[in-house]
Amino acid sequence: MIGKLRGKVDAIGESEAVIDVNGVGYLVGMAGQTLARLQQGQEVEVHIETYVREDAFKLWGFLSERERAWFAQLQTVQGVGAKAALALLDALGVDELESAAALGDASAFGKAKGVGPKLAGRISSELKDKPPPTGRAFSPGFAVAASAGIASAPAEDAPAANNQAREDAVSALLNLGYAETDARRAAAAAARANPEAEASELIRLALKELAK
Template identity: 35%
Template structure:
């Protein structure tokens, strides 16, 4: 079993990364959260989940163990496969997902592409207690407290502009937060331009 892959980031796209580990390039499916975390890095370490089927051998990679734990919880729900779980983790950050599940917010979960109301309700019912018992929620809030250091005025303005341009709220927030983390003094125009390249 592969626990993690550490090596040089040879390629990175919003849904896929290639990590060169001692001359072997591993093609790894990633979420938008992980893409934001690894962007611009030369060396990366991705925690791996291996999906071995008759017709395919697929690797899913995550920048944190906590995101992988959430992925494993999601795929334990009947009807949720690897790609749907990855879609959910791309639309919502780990903290947002924990929040949505613990507060029973099926409306927000339903906004994720490919998730209907019944599936959203099933995810909440199946995972509410599991999330509380694993302590993922506390970890998630620690991770996201970093985002409080970004300039809130520019953050809100940039997110509002991206939403008006037709992008979904959650990925826009994620993109803007990661840009402002890297460049805290960036002007709104620059943040929006960079976000457009990421989304």
């Protein structure tokens, strides 16, 4: 199986790119926003989700491990295939997607092309009880190891600065006896409204959210 590719962008299509790794061209399916960040001849590091079927061998590529992990997690929901998962990542971005999952925000999932109200509701219902995906441990915090000239996820798609603070707040709420679903919902709401807040402040704000 292929987990990561590093090479040059050889060609860019409507829904896929060819990544040249030492003279071998790998055809990699990508979301529209990912393709828009690429330039022909550019050095890239691409995190890969490999699909093997009886009649197909498909590579899906992402510029961050966090995106790849969410692509995989979305497909644990019945009715969500690769196309729908890519559409959700395109429409929301990984940070908004993670917040929508924690909050159970069906309307956010409904923004994605091809995701109707019924499927959006199912995604919301199934993901709100699950922790965020852990992904592969290429490097701490899903960061993409990048050197000069190597394309990676842009700053707006990197993990939010308060992700650890939010997880610390969730842990504190669990220790106080709150259910994990309620703890994650409240911590996500507090973090969304206060992206720079530290854990202690998020705990206070989450408790206020739980008291509503």
